[in-house]
Amino acid sequence: MTAQNPPLLMVEDLSIAFGTEEGTARAVEQVSLRVESGQVVGLVGESGSGKSVVSAAILGLLPNTARVTGSVRFQGTELLGRTESQLRELRGNEIAVVFQDALSALNPVLKVGDQLAEAIRVHDRSLTKKQLHERVVELLDLVGISAPEQRAGLYPHEFSGGMRQRVLIAMGIANEPRLLIADEPTTALDVTVQAQILEVLERIRDRTSTSILLITHDLGVLAGLADRVVVMYAGSKVEDGPVEPIFYRTAHPYTRGLLASLPRVDRRTDRTSRLYRIPGQLPNPHSRPEGCVFHPRCPHAQAARCDRERPQPSVVGDGHVAACLRIEEIG
Amino acid sequence: MNPTGTAAPVPGNKPSGRGFLRRFRRHRFAMAGLAIVLVLAFCCYFANIVAPFAQNDQHLLLGATPPSWRHLLGTDQLGRDYLTEILYAGRLSLTIGLSVAVLSTVVGTVLGVIAGYAGRWIGEVVMRITDLFLVVPPLAVLAVALQGLGRSYLIIVLVLAGIGWTVIARVVRGEVLALRERAYVDAALVLGASHLRIVLRHLLPNLAGVAAVSVSVNVATSIILESTLSFLGFGVRPPQSSWGNMLSQASGYVGTPQGYLLYFPGLAILITVLAVSFVGDGLRDAFDPRRKQ
Amino acid sequence: MTAPVLDIRDLVKEFPLRGKAGPKQTVHAVSGIDLTVRRGQTLGLVGESGCGKSTLARCAVRLTEPSSGTVELGGADLFAMKGRALRAARRQLQMVFQDPFTTLDPTMTIGGILREPLEIHGMHRRRRDEYVRELLDRVGLDPGHAHRYPHEFSGGQRQRVGLARALAVEPSVLVLDEPLSALDISVQSGVLNLLEDLQEEFDLGYLLIAHDLSVVRHTSTEVAVMYLGRIVERGPVDAVYDGALHPYTQALLSAVPVPDPRAERRRERIVLTGDVPQATDPPSGCRFRTRCRLATEICASTVPELVEHDSGHRVACHHPRTISS
Numbered sequence: 001m002t003a004q005n006p007p008l009l010m011v012e013d014l015s016i017a018f019g020t021e022e023g024t025a026r027a028v029e030q031v032s033l034r035v036e037s038g039q040v041v042g043l044v045g046e047s048g049s050g051k052s053v054v055s056a057a058i059l060g061l062l063p064n065t066a067r068v069t070g071s072v073r074f075q076g077t078e079l080l081g082r083t084e085s086q087l088r089e090l091r092g093n094e095i096a097v098v099f100q101d102a103l104s105a106l107n108p109v110l111k112v113g114d115q116l117a118e119a120i121r122v123h124d125r126s127l128t129k130k131q132l133h134e135r136v137v138e139l140l141d142l143v144g145i146s147a148p149e150q151r152a153g154l155y156p157h158e159f160s161g162g163m164r165q166r167v168l169i170a171m172g173i174a175n176e177p178r179l180l181i182a183d184e185p186t187t188a189l190d191v192t193v194q195a196q197i198l199e200v201l202e203r204i205r206d207r208t209s210t211s212i213l214l215i216t217h218d219l220g221v222l223a224g225l226a227d228r229v230v231v232m233y234a235g236s237k238v239e240d241g242p243v244e245p246i247f248y249r250t251a252h253p254y255t256r257g258l259l260a261s262l263p264r265v266d267r268r269t270d271r272t273s274r275l276y277r278i279p280g281q282l283p284n285p286h287s288r289p290e291g292c293v294f295h296p297r298c299p300h301a302q303a304a305r306c307d308r309e310r311p312q313p314s315v316v317g318d319g320h321v322a323a324c325l326r327i328e329e330i331g
Numbered sequence: 332m333n334p335t336g337t338a339a340p341v342p343g344n345k346p347s348g349r350g351f352l353r354r355f356r357r358h359r360f361a362m363a364g365l366a367i368v369l370v371l372a373f374c375c376y377f378a379n380i381v382a383p384f385a386q387n388d389q390h391l392l393l394g395a396t397p398p399s400w401r402h403l404l405g406t407d408q409l410g411r412d413y414l415t416e417i418l419y420a421g422r423l424s425l426t427i428g429l430s431v432a433v434l435s436t437v438v439g440t441v442l443g444v445i446a447g448y449a450g451r452w453i454g455e456v457v458m459r460i461t462d463l464f465l466v467v468p469p470l471a472v473l474a475v476a477l478q479g480l481g482r483s484y485l486i487i488v489l490v491l492a493g494i495g496w497t498v499i500a501r502v503v504r505g506e507v508l509a510l511r512e513r514a515y516v517d518a519a520l521v522l523g524a525s526h527l528r529i530v531l532r533h534l535l536p537n538l539a540g541v542a543a544v545s546v547s548v549n550v551a552t553s554i555i556l557e558s559t560l561s562f563l564g565f566g567v568r569p570p571q572s573s574w575g576n577m578l579s580q581a582s583g584y585v586g587t588p589q590g591y592l593l594y595f596p597g598l599a600i601l602i603t604v605l606a607v608s609f610v611g612d613g614l615r616d617a618f619d620p621r622r623k624q
Numbered sequence: 625m626t627a628p629v630l631d632i633r634d635l636v637k638e639f640p641l642r643g644k645a646g647p648k649q650t651v652h653a654v655s656g657i658d659l660t661v662r663r664g665q666t667l668g669l670v671g672e673s674g675c676g677k678s679t680l681a682r683c684a685v686r687l688t689e690p691s692s693g694t695v696e697l698g699g700a701d702l703f704a705m706k707g708r709a710l711r712a713a714r715r716q717l718q719m720v721f722q723d724p725f726t727t728l729d730p731t732m733t734i735g736g737i738l739r740e741p742l743e744i745h746g747m748h749r750r751r752r753d754e755y756v757r758e759l760l761d762r763v764g765l766d767p768g769h770a771h772r773y774p775h776e777f778s779g780g781q782r783q784r785v786g787l788a789r790a791l792a793v794e795p796s797v798l799v800l801d802e803p804l805s806a807l808d809i810s811v812q813s814g815v816l817n818l819l820e821d822l823q824e825e826f827d828l829g830y831l832l833i834a835h836d837l838s839v840v841r842h843t844s845t846e847v848a849v850m851y852l853g854r855i856v857e858r859g860p861v862d863a864v865y866d867g868a869l870h871p872y873t874q875a876l877l878s879a880v881p882v883p884d885p886r887a888e889r890r891r892e893r894i895v896l897t898g899d900v901p902q903a904t905d906p907p908s909g910c911r912f913r914t915r916c917r918l919a920t921e922i923c924a925s926t927v928p929e930l931v932e933h934d935s936g937h938r939v940a941c942h943h944p945r946t947i948s949s
Binding site: 046047146160162163190191192193194195196198199217218219220221223224243244247248257258259261262263264265266267268269274275276277278279281282297 | 672673778780781808809810811812813814816817820835836837838839841842843862865866875876877878879880881882883884885886887888889891893895896897898899900
Binding site: 513514515517518519520521522523524528532533536537539618619620621 | 682685686687710711714715717718719721722723726727728729730731732740741744745773775786789790793
């Protein structure tokens with residue numbers, strides 16, 4: 001982290017609202033986050049937290065009906081308000097994305113290798129046929145597909161779900177992007193397949209200079225992979241910090257509650273122990289609580305304060321912030 | 332624990348405002364459609380009271396005259412008040428439309444449910460029969476049937492319904508095949524519910540929307556089909572009249588000053604068909620508690 | 625140990641695959657499984673998608689007829705029952721489904737949904753509304769919401785209604801088919817706690833089918849690990865989780881991410897290569913051998929028996945060994 005260079009990705013005060021039949025849905029409110037070069041940043045939240053809307057905003061994939069304020073800067077240049085063609089140039093070249101649904105993202109009538117070659121050629125026309133083929137095999141190998149020479153000649157339906165997801169990651173990193181956005185890349189997959197995908201992401205982190213923004217609902221996935229973690233709840237960022245403080249010196253009551261509600265595969269429990277339960281339900285995006293969005297479910301909420309005042313992120317440690325009004329008191 | 336403080340996540344859904352009737356009433360087009368259908372039906376079936384003139388009251392010397400204050404829709408070639416004639420003819424058209432729709436929907440739904448729920452073997456048999464009905468050209472069958480069986484409106488209803496049910500049976504079967512995979516059907520089976528109960532309590536209520544749309548579509552198609560038949564000369568015969576055979580009798584007047592003879596029965600068909608389809612949409616929405624305003 | 629209430633014996637389920645062309649194929653979904661559920665205890669069944677665990681669950685509640693084998697409920701053969709006896713068995717054995725969005729009939733109110741089991745079994749004729757309110761209260765929902773429709777509730781709330789429906793007939797065993805997998809984490813623990821409370825209160829036996837190994841560890845007394853239609857390892861939950869003997873169980877456990885960065889970065893993950901073979905053509909001998917790092921010739925020729933290793937801990941492997949930790 002150098003002070004002179006702007007961060008790779010800098011999101012500041014991003015707010016996104018949608019007009020719907022039921023009124024305005026404030027999907028994202030004043031969210032800031034940054035991704036430095038070579039970092040893996042995890043963006044974690046439950047449904048309705050706005051994490052996927054943030055990624056759509058970075059990629060310029062929001063519908064026209066969205067009202068967006070704030071700023072999204074990539075290598076110092078503002079992305080919001082850019083034209084579709086400028087963004088398309090950026091996507092696939094500098095910023096790549098891997099979505100959850102691997103089956104619908106691949107063309108069923110084209111061979112996997114050809115699709116991968118196409119993804120490379122769109123942005124780099126200089127390669128010869130032979131070089132292109134070598135690159136395809138190299139990429140398939142990088143994402144852990146065995147016998148890449150033969151497999152490049154197969155069709156998507158001949159691949160399993162986990163293999164298709166890895167092909168998509170290969171397509172994402174084909175042009176050595178500066179930033180790879182992985183939006184719930186393992187959500188629909190079994191644990192052993194998830195482990196394969198996570199290993200691929202680890203390999204990208206270790207072997208390439210590509211930064212990764214990993215969007216997930218699973219804190220466990222981030223523990224092993226992320227350098228920083230950003231926690232979102234109901235459209236707001238509640239906590240943001242380096243991975244160890246987030247897990248070991250958790251500051252925000254929501255993050256604490258989330259960690260305490262997780263059953264652990266690595267711990268014995270006696271029969272009487274109960275998991276912590278965050279009371280209540282996730283709020284509706286059309287009628288979010290006043291003040292702190294988490295106060296109706298928070299064990300530390302204080303009347304006439306948390307239900308009125310909107311908490312701003314306050315520093316709780318080195319590079320670690322939490323948006324809680326009572327952060328000093330609940331320590 | 333705070334189980335009760337967790338309001339349902341749907342705003343603006345007051346505890347009142349529930350139930351089928353309320354949902355239907357909120358559907359403005361459906362209410363307007365229903366009003367039109369009711370007024371029309373009343374005027375037709377009580378034509379002896381409502382109509383300005385007696386049926387078949389001929390004034391041969393008067394002939395065809397355009398709309399006037401005395402004859403709001405004009406008179407036909409025989410000098411009969413056209414409004415009166417349309418109202419009387421509407422009896423037959425509406426009767427045919429409604430009874431064909433109800434009959435074919437009932438038959439189609441019953442067979443569709445059987446085909447979708449009873450399992451492979453019976454389902455296959457029912458669907459092959461349906462296919463047989465579908466591949467036969469309806470107009471030819473109708474024409475032949477009407478020649479052979481006579482042209483009473485009862486025969487027309489039966490033949491039209493015999494064609495109409497197949498489409499519904501297919502749609503219903505498809506829906507049933509999807510519905511029976513739902514977990515709530517499994518849950519009912521695990522609870523020990525009988526198949527009859529599952530059909531009556533879980534399948535039919537979830538099919539009601541499809542059936543409602545089917546009724547409205549069928550009212551429209553059978554009125555139009557009856558018109559086509561009359562137009563081709565296979566429909567009801569004078570002295571019985573329907574909107575369809577009024578159209579066919581006026582067919583020679585396209586582009587002449589007597590064109591209104593064509594337009595008014597056509598308009599009657601159009602209004603009925605539109606009104607009924609609005610009612611159908613309203614019913615579909617009313618059957619589904621998830622629909623909001 | 626308490627008496628078994630649900631006893632699955634040598635259950636096999638195969639069904640023909642209806643393909644467009646080519647030779648007829650048979651899906652070997654469940655290939656000879658024995659499981660026992662006891663009152664007041666939870667048997668966790670883990671495995672990945674396509675391993676046959678949902679088929680097994682459907683057989684266990686007689687939604688699907690098995691090809692062979694038996695399911696005994698309180699000592700009586702579930703598939704031999706008819707009429708009155710079957711109705712009585714239905715009251716004993718209930719199921720909770722995975723998808724909170726299709727588990728409730730959208731055209732019925734919550735009250736109607738909870739009254740249905742009472743109508744089917746002729747229970748509480750005079751006080752059904754009152755009983756429905758009690759049920760709602762018991763699963764942590766507002767009893768005043770009985771007139772609402774399913775779409776007015778969130779996923780977690782619907783899952784509670786599904787649980788209340790199963791409880792309405794006062795069963796002794798619940799088959800829980802992935803009851804939490806569609807829920808958000810902050811909602812999941814509430815349902816999990818509720819399941820544990822209800823088990824204690826009504827002495828319920830659970831067959832918990834889940835792909836989430838953490839949930840199973842937290843809730844279960846015993847655990848069975850399934851791979852391609854067979855049980856590969858089974859035993860008391862801590863014995864299996866802390867001393868897994870089957871290479872598949874070891875890979876499965878090592879793949880679960882732990883919310884602890886230092887532990888996670890220290891851990892050696894066993895990443896399985898290749899994919900699960902087709903259930904239409906399972907490998908000979910040990911079905912896991914195609915992906916197993918310990919496989920030898922015997923694994924291809926002989927099906928490993930599920931043999932007891934130490935008290936109650938059984939493993940079906942020719943080369944069982946623990947990972948030294």
